[in-house]
Amino acid sequence: MTNRLRYLDNAEKIFVFDQVYTLTAASEQATRKKLSAFGMFAKLNLFNRPKDETVLLSKHELRYEPFWHAVAIRSADYSRELVYPVEIGNAFANRVLIDGKEYPVVEQGGKRLISLPGVEYSHRQIVFDEYVDGLARELKKGALAHYFKKQYKVQERTALELPEAVVPQLRLPTLLQQIHQKLAADVINAHEFQEDLITIEKVHLYYRPVFAFEFTWTTEDKVGVIEVDGLTGDVIENGQWFKEKLQAITTREMLFEVGSELAGVLVPGGSAAVKVIERVTADNGRSRT
Structure with missing residues (x-):
């Protein structure tokens, strides 16, 4: 029996974290670490390493980086x-x-x-509840969940009016494919399935503030980026500069690309990886707080 997928209509939401650190405070943090912007090898090179007078700030920005919080449950009724x-x-x-x-x-x-x-007739539930970087990077385990433990202020939005928001590189259809693959990969020892249902309960897209400072090593014509977390003040020395921003007002529908595309992603090559895709309201499906 193939998995059946149910997608709650109210699963999709957008949130933006309120900025905590100011530009001045972030700039001070970055300046103290600017000699580390070019990698550890350059910093430890005794013969040619960056110095305060040769490393200058070339540009800076406050951007908003995306990450996902996804919750899905696989419910299986089976016999063996x-x-x-x-x-x-x-x-x-x-x-x-x-x-x-x-x-x-x-x-x-x-x-x-x-x-x-x-x-034996059994019922089993397998839960997917993870925070996933929207820029497809490998972040420190628990780093994204930490924002919620600290209870930073966050606002729900129906549309984004943030020209500084970075376009997600991990889009929703790909995220749903990853969720489905992970849940389906959990082996259930059964002779027959009476039901095998995956319910997508939550796909929340969060944007968090991050300051980026680009420094130029003038004598070597090299650039490096120091990032400062706009919530925690944590510094990342090997930072990045993201050019692709949203630029214009973006609606929730534009950010959440599901519709007919969902079936094509979850059923690669037209195979029967997912038998049926349903959209149900919260009243008809189980809700999760």
Whole structure:
């Protein structure tokens, strides 16, 4: 049996974190670390390394970087056939009659047993609940979840009016494909599935403020970027400069590309990886807070 996918209509939301650090504070943080903008090798090179007077600030920006919080649940009802070994306490019994059927008593591992065939009916839930970088980078484990533990202020938006917002490189269809692959990869030992349902409950897109400072090593004609987290003030020495910004007002519908594209991504090559794709409202589906 193939997985059936259910997608809650209210699963898609956009949030923007309120900036905590000011430009002045972030600039001070970056300036203290500017000699580290060109890599560890340059910093430790005794014969040719950057110095305060040769490293100058060339440009800076406050940008908003995307990340996802996705929650999905795979619910499986399934059955499997198996044989239960039942120990017989009577040392003289050689067969047992149960519901009109005889079962021979056999010696096995120092025990006297009969074997009863049966069918187990089970229900299992597998949860996907992860924070995923929208720029497809490998971040420190727990770094994104940390923002919620610290309870930084965040506002829900129906549209983005942030020209500084970076365009997600990990788009929703690809994220959904990753979720489906991870949940489907969890092996369930079954002879038959009565139901195998994946429910996409939450795909929230968050934007967090990040300051980026580009420094030029004037004597070597090299540039490096120092990033400062606009919420925590943490410094990243090997930073990046992202050119692709949203530029204009972007609606939620424009950011969440699902529709017919969803089926094409989750069913690669037209195979039956997902049998049915349903869209249901929160009233018809299970909700999660």
